[in-house]
Amino acid sequence: MESRRAEAFSDGVFAIAITLLVLDLRLPPAHGHTLTYLLVNDWPQYFAYVVSFLTIGIMWMNHHTILAHITRVDRPLLVINLLLLMGVVAIPFPTSLVAEELRHTGGVAATVTYGLVMIAVSFGFAGLWIYVVTHAERLGGQAQPEALRRSIPGFTGGLLVYVAGTLVAAFGAPLAALVIYGVLAVYYLFEHLPSPSTDPGQP
């Protein structure tokens, strides 16, 4: 099977998950407050929107980069991809929790759930990447053991930071956890996986 339809389906899922984030933006009734008060006071929902939007957008870019290594897909890859997308699609859920609960109930449950979803997605990406690199020739790409080895620090680092953020949230500092998630998103805007054309391990 060509990878074209798998890409189209994945693109659609990423595009919808990122767009559903807007459904959680709400402006509470004014109750005599000024506009400035409302916009400033409701910052957690805007912050959560920005962090999740950047995070899903970066995940889409990385998904793009990974699938650019191959031209065909097989059943195991489709199943791994489906499990990965199951995590991506879930992201609006903890984002909604953060937007709703950060000010009202402290947000521990929300930010821990956020971190757990991110950890699951990180494992999904690691699985997809490992499968693509180790089955590259079968999938119409080129074997790149070097690319896999060089990408280990980035994957492990991202995963460890999400684990750290989740622990920080679980021990009662949800705001600090949210900042950690945000910083990681900005960091990944610059950091990226080896792409097929720039990979020095490819002849």
Place this chain on the structure above:
Amino acid sequence: MESRRAEAFSDGVFAIAITLLVLDLRLPPAHGHTLTYLLVNDWPQYFAYVVSFLTIGIMWMNHHTILAHITRVDRPLLVINLLLLMGVVAIPFPTSLVAEELRHTGGVAATVTYGLVMIAVSFGFAGLWIYVVTHAERLGGQAQPEALRRSIPGFTGGLLVYVAGTLVAAFGAPLAALVIYGVLAVYYLFEHLPSPSTDPGQP
């Protein structure tokens, strides 16, 4: 007509239906409960999310496989495809029912509705597959009577299991029905339709 736009439209519908599932994930107010209590106590909605996500994802894969046999579409195929998609798009509805009602009202209505939708979708897939195989040459593919014959047990089996699950639900065991639906989803992760390239019936 080329099958490209029909695939793009179907991919979009599958991608949206699978993503709308996240709209049913909700965390009830804490009310003094611990995070662990809430996450454990709300398992039906997470279980329903996973089962429906896997089910729609597998349906997308099978749709992919069926349309890979042909290169053109005609009006009857588009109508059959539309009826099939009408069932797929409805899946978030019984999923939402299961997520909401399994703990509160026992979930009989929810799991029966779930099963009825799955039975309808199974008939839709059977119709699409029969039409594609019996009109393959007209649609730019190759006649494969053997492929049709070999796929009968898989289709019939899946349909019978959904009928069994629906009856189990209707007779008052919604949890057992949900487990049956979940096991069927996992089973289909491995089982699949004959693909055009690996079909021994094709010269």
Place this chain on the structure above:
Amino acid sequence: MESRRAEAFSDGVFAIAITLLVLDLRLPPAHGHTLTYLLVNDWPQYFAYVVSFLTIGIMWMNHHTILAHITRVDRPLLVINLLLLMGVVAIPFPTSLVAEELRHTGGVAATVTYGLVMIAVSFGFAGLWIYVVTHAERLGGQAQPEALRRSIPGFTGGLLVYVAGTLVAAFGAPLAALVIYGVLAVYYLFEHLPSPSTDPGQP
């Protein structure tokens, strides 16, 4: 500009509009009623779902057929297409009204609104079709004045039936109006626009 991206955008809009219809399916709390009672008693929402799903699906097929006549798009066509899509995207709104109000408030407002949206969409399709046929050569197609002439009865007939249904609804027979809309959807499953390859007006 090539018509590829305009098709992709339109496909996405059709796919999302058709999928959002599921958000209006709701099962009210049982309140001691049997499952059979609930499913039978709530038929308007299922009927509205089926009618709107078929209607949007058929519109997508017709859109597909119209754009298959050309290979390029220009600014006026994109604007006409946008106005058409503005009507298509609105369809879940009157569908939701029908689902909610047919039993409670009689449904006159709902079915009149439904008819008005369909009339607007009919004008949009007529505009798109006229523009495509009259500018076919500029858009990379072939001039087909005959195709335009032959399609006039179908367009006019559909429009008149929607006007009739809207008037029937406005004069207090919403159920009859809904049946008229449903019959028209089923009729259009078979009836279709001339396609580029089967058009006898094309040399």
Place this chain on the structure above:
Amino acid sequence: MESRRAEAFSDGVFAIAITLLVLDLRLPPAHGHTLTYLLVNDWPQYFAYVVSFLTIGIMWMNHHTILAHITRVDRPLLVINLLLLMGVVAIPFPTSLVAEELRHTGGVAATVTYGLVMIAVSFGFAGLWIYVVTHAERLGGQAQPEALRRSIPGFTGGLLVYVAGTLVAAFGAPLAALVIYGVLAVYYLFEHLPSPSTDPGQP
């Protein structure tokens, strides 16, 4: 990387954002009012729907035109595109505010928020366009310094009108601001960016 998947992802996001606008259309309970009263009285939500639909549709056309200048994308372009889409996806939020609040609370907060989102999106489009033109050769296009220079008045004008509308809203005339946004949308239906094929600066 080819620009194909970036276009597909962007098309999906635009298509979903424009379709989510329908979720804000609501018909309040009749309470003995006539249909005419309800439809006339609720005009702000229909007006907001039309203005936002046209605005997002035009943005999609302009996005289409900008990316038609190039055939490849790089990481900075993907990040700029992501920031732009973050603004586009947010548009249903202030649209919903306008639909809900224009009659009840005067709508100052809603129309100011609307204007702020539009200003952010305008900056996003300016950034994407400047990057595309200044990096055209690297991205598989042709250097067009003339195209950039000629597009400055259009970009600056649109931005200034959105700033003016936002100020008008902030100083207590939300209806006037909404009319300004609507007029700008209609104006942009005709006005457009230089396209690759009609650009006199291209040899």
